[in-house]
Amino acid sequence: MPEHNAASLVDLLDRVVHRGAVVRGDVVITLAGVELIRLDLRLLLIGIGGDR
Amino acid sequence: MSLGLYAYVITRDRPDSLAGFRSIAHRGLALVVAEVDLDRFTGLDLDEPTEDSRLAVLVREHDAVVRAVFQLEPVLPLRFGTVLDGADAAVRLLGARHEEALAWLDRVDGRREWGLRVRAAAPEPVDLRDVSGTAYLAQRRRRLTAAEDARRAASAVHRAMTSHAAESTCRDHAGDLLLEAAYLVDTGREADFHAEIHRLTGELGLPAEITGPWPPYSFTKLEFADA
Numbered sequence: 001m002p003e004h005n006a007a008s009l010v011d012l013l014d015r016v017v018h019r020g021a022v023v024r025g026d027v028v029i030t031l032a033g034v035e036l037i038r039l040d041l042r043l044l045l046i047g048i049g050g051d052r
Numbered sequence: 053m054s055l056g057l058y059a060y061v062i063t064r065d066r067p068d069s070l071a072g073f074r075s076i077a078h079r080g081l082a083l084v085v086a087e088v089d090l091d092r093f094t095g096l097d098l099d100e101p102t103e104d105s106r107l108a109v110l111v112r113e114h115d116a117v118v119r120a121v122f123q124l125e126p127v128l129p130l131r132f133g134t135v136l137d138g139a140d141a142a143v144r145l146l147g148a149r150h151e152e153a154l155a156w157l158d159r160v161d162g163r164r165e166w167g168l169r170v171r172a173a174a175p176e177p178v179d180l181r182d183v184s185g186t187a188y189l190a191q192r193r194r195r196l197t198a199a200e201d202a203r204r205a206a207s208a209v210h211r212a213m214t215s216h217a218a219e220s221t222c223r224d225h226a227g228d229l230l231l232e233a234a235y236l237v238d239t240g241r242e243a244d245f246h247a248e249i250h251r252l253t254g255e256l257g258l259p260a261e262i263t264g265p266w267p268p269y270s271f272t273k274l275e276f277a278d279a
Contacts, residue, residue, distance in 0.1 A: 009103055009108055012111055012112065012115060013108075015115075015270060016131075016269065017133075018131075019129070019131070019270050020132075021275065023059070023131075023134050023145060023275075023276040024275070028134065028136060
């Protein structure tokens with residue numbers, strides 16, 4: 001039987017970090033730190049699984 | 053401390069609903085934002101985020117804001133770490149894909165996302181000392197057939213659930229995962245949707261996990277490439 005689980009961190013990261021509308025272009029701050037987060041998270045998510 | 057305008061969701065501009073949030077409105081759309089300290093976003097531990105890591109805390113904060121708006125209005129969640137170059141940039145963002153964003157909001161209105169994960173049932177352990185070569189091969193064949201049947205059953209579950217949903221999406225999956233999917237379901241059809249998952253996975257003897265309800269994270273495939 002299916003179980004209703006509290007959302008795991010993996011489920012949450014998968015959605016919050018990897019899904020959702022993407023904003024690019026000159027409206028987004030190009031702070032090196034923030035851009036770096038993006039790149040690093042992409043690498044991280046390769047291990048989590050998703051339709052990329 | 054360097055401050056940035058962190059953007060959470062695009063929603064409809066409904067001043068009553070958005071009273072408790074900081075939002076920037078433009079032609080019927082609103083962007084829910086907050087001034088954040090960007091230093092909080094540097095040096096995150098990305099390798100193995102634990103429940104109490106800074107990354108987990110930030111991601112939960114992001115999710116909490118998205119959910120708070122989602123309780124009141126349809127939302128288009130923005131990806132984690134979206135920091136805008138000020139309020140003017142927010143207005144340009146909302147203007148750039150105005151019609152498209154409104155259409156996406158209509159599309160997710162009155163619907164919630166549910167996740168479904170189906171795993172293969174764990175095979176029974178075999179004691180090789182008691183098994184002859186022929187019996188072992190026969191057992192191995194049975195297992196391969198069973199695994200193929202389970203994969204087919206999981207696909208059937210996905211097809212059936214897709215027909216109960218407004219939209220569905222299937223993620224890559226590996227290992228003992230047979231299905232990793234998300235469904236966007238009309239709130240009025242959720243009871244049927246869940247009854248059907250229980251019935252199907254119960255009938256097929258497949259262990260299944262449901263997560264949700266979620267804001268439509270997996271169904272906001274929108275890109276604001278230029279503004």
